[in-house]
Amino acid sequence: MGFKLLRVDLTDWSYRVEEVPDEILRKYIGGRGLGAYLAMKEIPPHINPLSPENKIYILTGPLTGTGAFESGRYHVVGKSPLTGILGDSNSGGQFGPWLRFSGYDGIVVEGASDEPVWISIVDGEVAFHPAKKLWGKGVVYTEKLIRKEMKTPSEHIGSVLAIGPAGENLSKIAAIMNDKYRAAGRTGLAAVLGYKKLKAIFVKGSRKIEVVDKEKFKEESKKVLDKIMKHSISEALGKFGTAVLVNIINAHGAFPTKNWTRGTFEKAFEISGEYLAEKYLVSNKGCWGCVIRCARVSKVDNGPYRTPVSEGPEYETIWAFGANNLIGDMEAIIKLNYLANDLGFDTISLGNTMAVLRELYEKAQKGELPEDKAKELLDLLEDIKPDWGDPDSFIQAVWRTAYRHGIGDYMAEGAARLAEYFGSPDSAIHVRGLELPAYDPRGINSMALSYATSNRGGCHLRAYAVSFDVLGVPEKFDPLAIDKRKVELVKYQQDYFSVIDSLVLCKFNTFATDVPDYVGLLQAAMGWDDLTSEELLLTGERIYNLERLFAVREGHGYKDYLPKRLMEEPIPDGPAKGKRAKEAMEVYLPYFYELRGWVDGKPTKETLKRVGLEEFIDLGA
């Protein structure tokens, strides 16, 4: 069907269009996989992520904007300023489909502009606009101004992707936002757009997304839809949003609390999805073409945390801002979520970074930091007093971080660099520089492997082991039992999810579906009649290995590990009391390498050959 790539060169505000050959699509599909391949081919090794040589790939997949359900997403890829290796992130809302409708299946952002710029793409026509007036503006207001300029006030028509002040000011934890409240948040790629001075992209158009075999596609879609609609998790997500997990994960003692020093939070219920639904919910909402509708629309009417009607907060945000900072006030969390979105932050990274600040502050007072660093920290805090549980210091810190003001200049670098600078590197809970999300692997032990081996750093979306350790999909395991079958499932998910992210679909499909469901859809959409489940899964494995090769080529970031606190310090409370990750990791990691055909985090030459990466065979161990 052809995959049209718009290459934008910001250096001289020019563009060209090219088509991705079908054999590349068959090998990497689209979205995440295609992005990894293009990045590997086009981004020179060892460049500074904040330099004109870096590129940002904004990609849809073969199912985006088709009738396939949960196909309203897009994927972003580039070299991450946070981790220094390949970064990528995925976002819902409306932008992905509207990008395709605008005439292109993906955008490659190259070079760097001297002055702020935004781009409009309407029915194939590309225009560059000076963005001086948008620079410094929040995401919400930026969308408003762009829609005014484009005479497209209705939020059901067209879509805006934008960075906020955080990205402009090169914060390494800045998120690429779209549709105001949706974030491609992880790995700080918004800073790359900030460096390139690209403030926003508007897309609109009436291109029809064709599939090769319409009838078959309709039929396959319906099959998948039925499975999704029938699944109990789909229902729970629609009713309580992702925050339905708060009570569940807390009950498992795996709800990281007070910067990962505890596994349960006594105020969990007050920040749960159930509580949110009862008190602050305006409605639920779905991405383009979604039937689950897990997004929240919420508001706070009065008081210091008043927040207008807006989207969120999600489970990860509630945890990162709430339990991890010991904040049990949902109103404060809603407001902070609004600010973080508007200023353009990855909420997981931001919440972790704030928790690190609190820990550093506590240590400084106890004399547990190097003396000069303690003094510098206390000086830099100015009027911020980041006591555990205090929301107001958080609100102040968010502004400072977005504009790199005072202590914010250090927070803008993310948790790892903040902790390192002030002499307490182990205070930052991260893998490869990426802050961990809302599941303590000491309480859900397969998450230990999932985090440690995630190519982009500490994340829950490469393999969501919670699905089998907690939610019972595909089958229920004891989250505290060390069981090698979990390793197989983690590897399977990593490969499977590589496919999902490349298609580009929502992972909430995967509670109800499996690889074969997508074979039929892809056959119908792309005309790949001989596609099999084995090939598709091998494609996922190819993508996973390719991503790892990017780190191998960089010479760092391929080591698989977990933070010391999680490896060695037993969790002090709750059902997982006494557990640490070390025991599981010692069993899991060697077996994982065996399954993957990796040595010390590096794919072997044999493995590369097996998964079809001969092209990069020189990088093999």
Place this chain on the structure above:
Amino acid sequence: MGFKLLRVDLTDWSYRVEEVPDEILRKYIGGRGLGAYLAMKEIPPHINPLSPENKIYILTGPLTGTGAFESGRYHVVGKSPLTGILGDSNSGGQFGPWLRFSGYDGIVVEGASDEPVWISIVDGEVAFHPAKKLWGKGVVYTEKLIRKEMKTPSEHIGSVLAIGPAGENLSKIAAIMNDKYRAAGRTGLAAVLGYKKLKAIFVKGSRKIEVVDKEKFKEESKKVLDKIMKHSISEALGKFGTAVLVNIINAHGAFPTKNWTRGTFEKAFEISGEYLAEKYLVSNKGCWGCVIRCARVSKVDNGPYRTPVSEGPEYETIWAFGANNLIGDMEAIIKLNYLANDLGFDTISLGNTMAVLRELYEKAQKGELPEDKAKELLDLLEDIKPDWGDPDSFIQAVWRTAYRHGIGDYMAEGAARLAEYFGSPDSAIHVRGLELPAYDPRGINSMALSYATSNRGGCHLRAYAVSFDVLGVPEKFDPLAIDKRKVELVKYQQDYFSVIDSLVLCKFNTFATDVPDYVGLLQAAMGWDDLTSEELLLTGERIYNLERLFAVREGHGYKDYLPKRLMEEPIPDGPAKGKRAKEAMEVYLPYFYELRGWVDGKPTKETLKRVGLEEFIDLGA
């Protein structure tokens, strides 16, 4: 004694030194007078204040840094982006004397730099430094980083002048700050430095400030010092700071409350100097060489408004942030004061602008704004709910204003433009675009004339009629009585204060002193043995007329008037209940013009000749 001017051209980071001829000094003294003269000669008419053609004059006077008491100040002059006419402002602390000690009596900032820059001046040596790392930083942290770079940690040695993010982002209500907490705040000249990309100036040195006749100078200084030390107002200022005025002005029903709609505030005591001294004061503090020590050093230890040890708040700030916004919480005011200083705002202008926002918000809800404007305002407010008396919305708004985020983009333009844009121009209480300070002229009627005829716009420092209408200096008047002698005193003060600002001395001297006191000092310092009180007062009058000519030349800003609300709406409460300014103004203004020799706000040719401004005679009416 020679007056050495350092001319800095930011375009190519070059400088040259020149000497101001003695005859110019004798005609304009220094500081404000010399600045007005140089601006008139050098700044071309009708230029945009935010363009490389504008210049900023940072000037000391013949008594700065000498043994003369209260000589620790400096004066800034330039074309104002807020008013579009001549702007100037005066500040204390340590910067003025250290500028002289560094080897220069004044700095003229010309041109504009392509990239952020800061300047160090040490014992005559001038160096330009890239300021990229300081850009975006708060004033407090900027000083810290510069002192580190200059290896001068002690705040008793050398001094830093800086702009904050507000100035960088060209806010028209931004203040030039020095010694962290001191502000040359009025008329927004920090935005001109922001445009020129000059972040800061560090000065240090060991030049000795010579006077012609040391013995006589010592003797004259002692005479003045005795008078100051003995005066009861000096004592009150030392004990309670400028905020000693809160209860006094409130008791007179002239304490503007809720954006100038009332004259008394029921929570005045809780924001008074007495309350501040009891609850939050760490110590008092003086500028260089000061015996009064009116500055406050305060802190808030805990709670949402926690503030580290820092200077302020002053009376005007307490009023602008407090009563005028209906905020009766001293802790919130202290925190807001800290933020405003650190971000670099004129607190009078900022407090007025916030009060206007509250009024606009109220009107929008009541349907009293044009429909489209009301909608736009409510949209732009996002999560800010600026109810009267709410401190949290203020804190949020300060950040937004500093970085021109959302509604802050409009607030950064100041009260007049904010009110105008949203269709309610009379909501902004200003003269010539400059927001009025903390005295309601309906309750102290000679302030009506003082405000209306102030050359730089609505200000209390051209003629401080409060001194006779309230404080009884030189004699006590009834503040509500219409009395033509007050007009004579206003004119006298305008001329006298022109001299004080040109010397450059603190106006708090003037409660205890009069013109003859400065004749002796100047004779001794400059060797102008034939100087008389008459000549000195005529010099003041010359300066006052010259400033007015700048507006005449611009073709606007010379009309003398008061805002409609003060002219026509009777004050509804307190001792001045039922009073409005119109009646007094109708008597005062014509007599004032008669005394000045002005016609409709313009000096006549005869007047210009009389005051020694033949050079500009063409501009005379």
